[in-house]
Amino acid sequence: MSSPLPSREIHSSKTDGRLVLIGPAVLLCAWFFVSVCSIVPSILLPPPASVLSQAGADLLAPGIWRDAMITLMRSFGGYVLGVAIGIPLGVLSGLFPAFYKSFEFPVDFGRSLPVLTLFPIFMVLFGIGDFSRIATAAYPTILTVLIYTYYGVRDIPRTRLMVARAKKASFGQTLKWVVLPSAAPQIIASLRVSLSWAYLIVIVTEMYAGSDGGLGYRVMNAYTSFELPELYASILITGTLGYILNRGLVRMEERFVHWAGK
Amino acid sequence: MAVGGLAVRGLAKSYGSNNGAGRIPVFSDISFNVANGEILSIFGPNGCGKSTLLSVIAGLSDRDGGMVEINGVDSRQATIGFVFQDYHASLFPWWKTWENIALNLRIHGVRKAERRSAVEAFVQRVNVDLPLDNYTYNLSGGQQQLCVILRELIRLPSLLLLDEPFAALDYRNRMLLEEKLLELLSGAGIPVIIVTHDINDAIFLADNILILSPSPAHIRNRITVPFERPRPQAVRKSKLFFDIYNRALDISTGCPA
Numbered sequence: 001m002s003s004p005l006p007s008r009e010i011h012s013s014k015t016d017g018r019l020v021l022i023g024p025a026v027l028l029c030a031w032f033f034v035s036v037c038s039i040v041p042s043i044l045l046p047p048p049a050s051v052l053s054q055a056g057a058d059l060l061a062p063g064i065w066r067d068a069m070i071t072l073m074r075s076f077g078g079y080v081l082g083v084a085i086g087i088p089l090g091v092l093s094g095l096f097p098a099f100y101k102s103f104e105f106p107v108d109f110g111r112s113l114p115v116l117t118l119f120p121i122f123m124v125l126f127g128i129g130d131f132s133r134i135a136t137a138a139y140p141t142i143l144t145v146l147i148y149t150y151y152g153v154r155d156i157p158r159t160r161l162m163v164a165r166a167k168k169a170s171f172g173q174t175l176k177w178v179v180l181p182s183a184a185p186q187i188i189a190s191l192r193v194s195l196s197w198a199y200l201i202v203i204v205t206e207m208y209a210g211s212d213g214g215l216g217y218r219v220m221n222a223y224t225s226f227e228l229p230e231l232y233a234s235i236l237i238t239g240t241l242g243y244i245l246n247r248g249l250v251r252m253e254e255r256f257v258h259w260a261g262k
Numbered sequence: 263m264a265v266g267g268l269a270v271r272g273l274a275k276s277y278g279s280n281n282g283a284g285r286i287p288v289f290s291d292i293s294f295n296v297a298n299g300e301i302l303s304i305f306g307p308n309g310c311g312k313s314t315l316l317s318v319i320a321g322l323s324d325r326d327g328g329m330v331e332i333n334g335v336d337s338r339q340a341t342i343g344f345v346f347q348d349y350h351a352s353l354f355p356w357w358k359t360w361e362n363i364a365l366n367l368r369i370h371g372v373r374k375a376e377r378r379s380a381v382e383a384f385v386q387r388v389n390v391d392l393p394l395d396n397y398t399y400n401l402s403g404g405q406q407q408l409c410v411i412l413r414e415l416i417r418l419p420s421l422l423l424l425d426e427p428f429a430a431l432d433y434r435n436r437m438l439l440e441e442k443l444l445e446l447l448s449g450a451g452i453p454v455i456i457v458t459h460d461i462n463d464a465i466f467l468a469d470n471i472l473i474l475s476p477s478p479a480h481i482r483n484r485i486t487v488p489f490e491r492p493r494p495q496a497v498r499k500s501k502l503f504f505d506i507y508n509r510a511l512d513i514s515t516g517c518p519a
Contacts, residue, residue, distance in 0.1 A: 157351035165322055166344040169369050177368075181356040259355035262399035 046229045055233035064218070064234075068241060071202055071214040077134040079198040082141020086194075087187060090146040091179065094153020107143065115140045119205055133205045137198040144197060148190030152183030185253075185260035192249040199242050215241070266333060267297040268319075268421055268453040273328035275311070275318050288314050289479035292328070294472055296421075296453035303464035304457045305510065306474030312457040313347075315479070316423045319455070320344050332420045332453070340421060343414030347426040349407040353398040359409055360394035366417045384416050388446055404435035408442065415446055422447070424456045428463065437495060440467060448491060461510050465503060466493065473513045483513045 028048055034040055035047040058064040093100035118139060122132040160182060164174040180187075206216025215238045222231035253260075273292040276285040288311040296302045306312050317323040319330050321338035330337040346352045353362050361368075363384070364377040372380070385392060390412065398406055407427060414422060427443075428436040444467065447454060458464050464471050471485045487506060489497050497503055 157348070159346045159348045159351040160354070162322055162346065163344070163352050163365075166320055166342060167366060167369050168341075173369060177354065177365075181354065184356070257356075259397065259399060262355055262397075 044228065046232060050229050051232040051236065054229040055236050058230070058233050058237065064237060067213055067215050067218045068237070071199070071206065071216065071238075072241075074130055074133045074202045074206075074214065075137055075195070075199045077130070078137025078139075078202065079141050079195055081134065082138040082194060082198065083145055083191065085138070086142040086145025086190070087149050089142070090149025090187075091153055091175070091183070093146065093150040094156075094183070095179065100150065107146065110139075110143050111147075115201060116204060119208065133202050133211075136205050137202045140197045140201060141194040144194040145187070145190045148186045148193075149183055152186030153179055156182040181259075185257045188249075188253045188257050192246065192253060195249055196242065196246055199245060203238060267295060267300065268337075268455070269295050269329075269331045270319065271329050273315070273318060273330065274326040275314055275323065276326055287478035289474075289477075292479070292481060294481065294484070296455060296470075298333075298453055299451045300470065301447065301454045301456065301468045303468035303471045304455060304474060305459065305461060305464045305471055305514065306479060307476050307514070308459055310474050310477045311479040312459075312474060313425050315474075316344075316425050316455065316457055319421075320423055335420075337421070341417070341419045343419035343422040345407075345410050345414055345422070345424040345427045347429050349403065349410050349427075349430070352410050353406055355397060355399045357398070358395055359392055359398055359401065362398055362409055363394075363412045363416055365413050370417070381416065385412065388412070388415075390442070402435075403431055404439055407431065407439060411439075411443060411446065415450070418450060418452060420452060422450075422452055422454045424454070426457055426459065429458075429460075436463070441495070443467070444492065461507055461514075462498065464510070465506050466495075466498060471506075471510060473510060475516075482516075485510055485513070 031045075031048050035042060035045060089103070093103065115136060119132065119136045122135045126132040126135055156179065160178055161174070164178045169177070202214070203216035203219075205211070206214035207220040211217040211220075215234065219231060219234045219238065222228075222234055271293050274290040275288045276290075277288060278285055292315065294302070304312050304315065314323060318325045319337060320342050321330075322344075332340040332342075354365070360378060360381045363381045364372070367377045367380055381394065385394065390408065392405060392409060392412075393401070398409060401409065407430075411427070424443075428439055431439065440463065456464070456467055458467075465487055468487055471487060473482045473485065474480070475482050485506060488502070
């Protein structure tokens, strides 16, 4: 008797490559259909050809590259700062329950706080320059990386740590050869999730007053001047860049933590 | 006391209870010797504290009292090999098989090229066929446990402890590995303790069997296994084997012999 559930067998990479194209093609067709049938007026939703040609023109001009670079620098600044703080705190929390207990409340409180509510405080503290945006991006990165790392370290099989203890491995050896590799799948997953967060948050902060460049600023500028093809093209480019960043980290995850789940 | 081998005297261990009702004894007044070159099986029911006893001997858990010496040195200062039951979690899956076997060398600062050649020479000497360049998650269960055993023996420890090393393996792999273990240990000249809840394994592997009572554990008896080494699997079918089996079972269950 055949199973009532669909097969979950893994397809070949060639088939997978084709499947990935189906979603974007459907969306593009739907957009085209809505545009041709004037379901939404073209002044509000320009046709795909108009947006794609605007995106092409943008990519040939230096402005978008400058804005993308500004956004990426701010995102990576916040991201690197957050990772540098989050990983050590996560490792300490996972290894020493007393350390985790001491910081459990501020971490849980911090998780409940919408990050953008902190942006005004960071602007007051650090001014309206880059660092307030970097700090706002660092904040969710710290929390995400800390929590994932904590769970990764906490869930290391006890036997594995006992092996290191039985061999009288030093703290540094245990950290380098047992703790960090054991927790690496969770740490790398947190790097992927938090990079998306850092990028997204920097773009939103660039839409606030005081920004002098960046992809968020570009989107907001197109909106306030009602240049809708430019608005849609900027959003399209912003989304594509975010997707590329995420895919890069997925590849890194597959390559560097081959033991994940094994 | 005897200077050669392992000497355990008056060992006691208890845990603090969660409800504040004082301490719960795991075992008390455990004393025994294991000579160099001797294999001792510790046999007892599940939950009687066999694994905790090994942990305390290895210095991985604190003890309430007593002493453990290996060749006259406190066990906490000695090099001890420890084979855990969970071979999967014992291995480091981010390292290849040879790197896992070489862990002890790496901890002692041996360089990579020397570690590699030491592992190759060792597996050749003990006549083991393992895919050294595979990651350990690609090995079978039997190969993984063999990898762990080799890791513990590449630098000969002063004492080897094995905590139910074959409990998670099928019968065929268990027999193969038991034979290999005996082969690896022959001539090693170190005291070995194997914890097991399988009387067959205890008799086949050991020179002596220590039978523990249910928790809180104490030593009920010590049985000597008179089979010569090397031991063929055929000894399992001998009348003497069955006699020892029945005696161990009687002592373990508290029935009169």
